Every structure is written in C-alpha cells, then in structure tokens.
Amino acid sequence: AWSAADLPEAVRPILAGSEGAHKGRPFAAPVLARDVVRYVGEPVAVVVADDPYGLADALERITVAYEPLPALVTPEEALASPTRLHEGWPDNVAVVARGAVGDAERALAEADVVVSERLRHPRLAAVFIEPRGAWAYRDPDSGRFVLWSSTQNPYSVRDAVARILGLPAEEVRVLTPDVGGGFGPKGAPYPEEALVALAAQRLERPVKWVESRREDFASTGHDREQVHQVRIGFRRDGTIAGIDASFLADVGAYPAQGNGLTLNTVNHLPGPYRVAHYRNAGTSVVTNKTLNTAYRAAGRPEAVFVMERLMDLGARRLGLDPAE
Structure with missing residues (x-):
C-alpha cells in the first residue's frame, strides 16, 4: 500500500478542462489526496493484493486519521x-x-x-450498469504499456496515463471494449486509471481494479x-x-x-x-x-x-x- 507521500514528485495531477486552468486557478485533480481531502470518495491510498480476500484483509488494517475542516456544501x-x-x-x-x-x-x-x-x-x-474499471500491464512483445479501461475517451486517458508514467504517448496503448454505459462521466480521465497503471509499472505485474457501486456513487x-x-x-x-x-x-x-x-x-x-x-x-x-x-x-x-x-x-x- 502507498499514499501520496510515497509517490514521486514527478507524478502530476490529472488535467481537466480544455486547458486545465483559468486565470491561475487549477482545475486538475490530484492522483492521490495530499494533506487535504476535499470530498467523500477522493482517493487517499492505493492497496494492491493478489486476490480480493487478501485485499479486504489489508483494507481492514488501514486507518486514516482525518482532522475535520469547515465544509462547503452549497x-x-x-x-x-x-x-x-x-x-x-x-x-x-x-x-x-x-x-x-x-x-x-x-x-x-x-x-x-x-x-x-x-x-x-x-x-x-449517472449510475451506468457497468461501473468504472481498469486493467494495466506491459506488453511483453511490443514493450508498450497497455491499459484496458471502461472509458468514453481513450485518447485523453492515454495522454493522462503517459504523463503519470513519464512515457511518450506513443508508448501507451489504451483499449476500450464495449462500454456498459457512459453517458458523459466516463468521458474524463480519472485518478484511478492512472493509479492502476502506476501500480502495474511499479510492481512489474498486471494490475486490475473495478469499482463497487458504492464507490461509483462517491467517486464518479x-x-x-x-x-x-x-x-x-x-x-x-x-x-x-x-x-x-x-x-x-x-x-x-x-x-x-x-x-x-x-x-x-x-x-x-x-x-x-x-x-x-x-x-x-x-x-x-x-x-x-x-x-x-x-x-x-x-x-x-x-x-x-x-x-x-x-x-x-x-x-x-x-x-x-x-x-x-
């Protein structure tokens, strides 16, 4: 498991919007929250295990200490x-x-x-039938990094993941199978896609992630x-x-x-x-x-x-x- 403190400084936020910022106000979302968590559902840590059972056990051993801050809800x-x-x-x-x-x-x-x-x-x-999910690995034949993702916009995901991994865009291939509903929210790159790719790069093993319905409500x-x-x-x-x-x-x-x-x-x-x-x-x-x-x-x-x-x-x- 690792948090934002374990990520290299070169890991930049996921860009958002047509230019990513307006008048010096960044629209980008961090890959993992650092110091401040701004909404329920924002990723704060990555946990990788060999199977779902080991993952559930590992998650139970993690404790996050939050200091409440004033909330802006409207x-x-x-x-x-x-x-x-x-x-x-x-x-x-x-x-x-x-x-x-x-x-x-x-x-x-x-x-x-x-x-x-x-x-x-x-x-x-949106509550599409198929929640978001991603699977990342390095192709042993071509050497390219491959990411399967339930996304409406594979090219923006490719560009975001390439930035996070520090690779040229042509060395990252994003594959999108039939998508079980998108409706717009799957048109943007998300931190989770980049985190799955980063985990696969670090571990040199394929890594897969599929969100639960509860995670979909909170994070999509x-x-x-x-x-x-x-x-x-x-x-x-x-x-x-x-x-x-x-x-x-x-x-x-x-x-x-x-x-x-x-x-x-x-x-x-x-x-x-x-x-x-x-x-x-x-x-x-x-x-x-x-x-x-x-x-x-x-x-x-x-x-x-x-x-x-x-x-x-x-x-x-x-x-x-x-x-x-």
Whole structure:
C-alpha cells in the first residue's frame, strides 16, 4: 500500500478542462489526496493484493486519521465563506461564463409582464450498469504499456496515463471494449486509471481494479446542480421581450470539464424561442462534493428546465394557454 507521500514528485495531477486552468486557478485533480481531502470518495491510498480476500484483509488494517475542516456544501455557502477550498485562490469561484445580446434591462423595463423566479436543479449521478474499471500491464512483445479501461475517451486517458508514467504517448496503448454505459462521466480521465497503471509499472505485474457501486456513487463525476435567478419579460401577446438571468453551478471539488458545462447552459437557456434581448452569467463554484463531469447533453437540460418553467409561469400571468 502507498499514499501520496510515497509517490514521486514527478507524478502530476490529472488535467481537466480544455486547458486545465483559468486565470491561475487549477482545475486538475490530484492522483492521490495530499494533506487535504476535499470530498467523500477522493482517493487517499492505493492497496494492491493478489486476490480480493487478501485485499479486504489489508483494507481492514488501514486507518486514516482525518482532522475535520469547515465544509462547503452549497455554492451559496462557498461564495460567502472565508474558507478556501483550494489554497491560493482568492475565492471559491472557478470561472464565470457570460453571454449577452441586445439590451435586456431596457427590454424588461418595457415589458407588459415580468416574471421573476429562483429555480434549483438537483445534483445527480449517472449510475451506468457497468461501473468504472481498469486493467494495466506491459506488453511483453511490443514493450508498450497497455491499459484496458471502461472509458468514453481513450485518447485523453492515454495522454493522462503517459504523463503519470513519464512515457511518450506513443508508448501507451489504451483499449476500450464495449462500454456498459457512459453517458458523459466516463468521458474524463480519472485518478484511478492512472493509479492502476502506476501500480502495474511499479510492481512489474498486471494490475486490475473495478469499482463497487458504492464507490461509483462517491467517486464518479456528478453533474447538473445549479441555482438560477431569472427575470423574463413578456408582451401581452405572449412573445418574449427579454431575459435577464444569472446562476451558480456547483462543480464539486474539481471541475473536470472546465467551463464547458456552465457555458452550455448560458448559451442554450433561450432555447427555440426568439429572444432579441438576453443577458446571462453562470458562475462555477467549487464545493466539498464529488468532481463535476458532463452528463447527457452537458448543461443543456438545465437550461430547458429553467426556460420551460418560466414559459408556464408567464402564460399563467398572462391568462394564456402555455402552448400558445
């Protein structure tokens, strides 16, 4: 067994997002937690055994001593708290996505009816039939390092594992068989894939890992948690005068998709409707929750959730059938 203290300094975090950082705020997740554990389910140690029974016995002999720290469990708390989830950050904001067209403020002032609403979309887990798993070994014929993984994105896994192992990408081969469900969360590389590869490299033996359902709930990426504050203006005929919106996106401890999911919500909130005046700002906030990844349409269903409820509320205020 080993922890982060046993890993060489050259072992870098798993990169996340399109560029891995924004304005000096890293989006990367450590391969193993070092000094601070930021969410339930974050890997803290690696244990390798010859069989599942020996592994279970070894796990029972391991004790982790945690010192409780202030927990940030909602994006509102994270914004207001002096506690910083990541050392060196001036606040708990990962990034802000903005979108605007026309003059939303003037359009709302001239609207016949203005509806204001606060809406919260809950957090969720994908719960695919096949949990994540990986199997790593060095091919004796080619000399290349081979990793089998239940992933949607073998090339990003290959690049991440190559960095961790200190190998050129062409010396690492990632094989993906038929995947028993992915839905987006399996589109990002995870620390566990790198740890399986690192263990195989260190032990010079094949190493396999398959997560349990409980581990899947705690460690596989979540999505969807957003809190919206929206004002929408209507004319008496039911057409939209303008929309002024803002929302907080709870991206967990590490926003694995960078700013992409929040930006998708900003861009898609007007939906299929003609909206000449629109303003929106989405703030991605880090909290002590499982890392955030894409899930089925990646930010767009949250936009539909908000917009369709506003349309129904507007119809009610105007005395119109929502279909009209």
